[in-house]
Amino acid sequence: MKQLLEVLGFLAVVQGVAGLVSEFSDWNWGVVQRIGLLDGYEVYGSIALLVLGVALFAVAESQGQRSG
Template sequence: MGQLLEAAGFLALVQGVAGLVHEFTDLHWGLVQRLGVLDGHEVYASVALLVLAFALFAASESRKPG
């Protein structure tokens, strides 16, 4: 379960960073900017993904034994 949380956290971290890099440098990679529902709110979605990533990392740490 901890490895699944870490993997999900890593994906959220990568997508959050990719969204911020896209907004500030015009490099076109990541999924946040490709979702039409988030049009105009990409920065907020990217920051939310970064917060989610750190929450998932914290949850995976709390699940480890010892």
Template sequence: MKRLLEFFGFLALVQGTGGLAYEITGRLRWGVTLRWSVLDGYELYASIALIVLALALFAAAESRGTG
């Protein structure tokens, strides 16, 4: 379970960072937040939320201990 939480945390971190990098620089358009039409206009907030979710998943994985 710990590995699964870390995996999903890594995915959320990569997607959130990619969306945030695009919103700041305007280059390298990639990431799931830019592809969902439901998030039009809210990509920055969704990217920040993904990064916060990643941190929460990493914390949950650490609290699980080994295994």
């Protein structure tokens, strides 16, 4: 379970960074840019993904301490 949470956290952080980079540069990649629901709110969606990724890492760390 810890590894799954770490992988999901890593993907969320990568997609959050990709969304912010896409918003402030000419690159056009990342999942945030592809979601029509977030049109006009890409920065907020990217920040939310970064926060989610950090939270997933924290949960994964607490799972590791509990079982070990």
